[in-house]
Amino acid sequence: MSDNLERVKTAVIVEDDPDIRHLLAEVLESAGFSTVSVGNGIDGVRAVITYQPLITTLDVNMPGIDGFEAARRIRQQSDTYIIMLTGLEEEADVVLGLGAGADEYVVKPFRPRELRARIEALLRRPRAGEPGAPSTAPRQERVGPSFPTARPESEAASPPAGSEVVVLPPPAGEVAEDAGHAWLVHRDLLLDPDSRLVRLSGDDLELTRTEFDLLATLMESKRRVRSKADLTLVLRGESYVTSYFVGDADKRAIEAHMTNLRRKLGDNPANPRYIETVRGVGYRLTSELVAS
Incomplete structure (x- = not known):
């Protein structure tokens, strides 16, 4: 059997409580993993490092190094999916865990069915080197502009309320597609869903999958x-028809991911340029119109 197939079947459980280790092994083995x-x-x-697993579960409070430091060291050497399991549920802890490289943050006590659902959702996301994952191959040399220029803010028009725009039509003399890329454009922020490229003011931006x-x-x-619940379902592939699995921990995780995303965008939540919070509801893009 190939190394890749062996890897697909392997999960590493890092947990100092033997009862929880046993429960995690049961959940993962029922999902087809060797543990x-x-x-x-x-x-x-x-x-x-030894087994190069597809899934790794990490406790936070452990002897030796904690789960945050373990996640940082693992992420330097592996693209395994990391699920952090912990009793810490403050937003600062969630931000720290996700910033250390975790893909999911699950608060104890957890439901075995919910954990399995999260694992299955993770497996639907593209990994490095797979179709749909960020490409590391050298880009071909292009003739003309290397990326479309966002419409100047003074000329931009806000779309009608409730409208959904997939690709912004190019203004006269500018390009919305180049070298096979169909860009979504907001101000000087560009995103290609197919190649999973993001550019900010002309520079490539490195984002996590989430x-x-x-x-x-x-x-x-x-x-x-x-809404935060809506975004949770999007990350899971929108395969759930009920909000049963969307709890407070899920919403805090969305808040933490959004905090990290805004930091990378250089966006100030108090005076946002790209993403604004609709208090008590969720998130949306800012208007492209410049206030006078």
């Missing part, structure tokens, strides 16, 4: 507000 269980962060990092998916959803939706 490797360790009880501390240092052994967890070693296990990930940050890219959130930004793409908001740019496609334009001024239509997307």
Whole structure:
């Protein structure tokens, strides 16, 4: 059997509580994984390097190094999906976990069915080197402008309320497609859903899978507000018809991802240029009109 097939079947469990280790092994093995269980962060990092698993679950409070540091070390050497499991549920802890490289942040106690659903949702996301993942191949040399220029703010028009724009039509003399890219455009921010490229003021922007998916959803939706529950379902592939699995921890995770995304965009929530918060509802793009 190939190394790739072996990898698809492997999950590493890093957890110091033997009862939770056993429960996690049952959940993952029922989902078709073979599991490797360790009880501390240092052994967890070693296990990930050795087995190169598809999924890694990380406790936060462990002997040796904690889960945040373990996630940082793992992320330097592996693109395994990291699910952080912890009793810490403050927004600052969620931000720290996601910033360390976690793909999911699950608060204990957790429901086994919910955890399996989250795992299945993660497996639907593209990984590095897979179709739909950010490309690392050298770009071909282009003739003409290397990327479309956003319409000047003084000339931009706000789309009608409730409208959904997939690709902004190019203004006269400017290009909305180049070298096979169909860009979504908002101010000087450009995003290509197919190649998963993002450019800000002409420079490539490095985003995580989740940050890219959130930004793409908001740019496609334009001024239509997307709730935190809605965005949670989008990240899971919109395969759920009920909000049963969307809890407070999910909404805090969306807030944390949005905090990291805004930081990378250089966006100030108090005076946003790209993404604004609709208090008590969710998020949407800012208007392209400049206030006089």
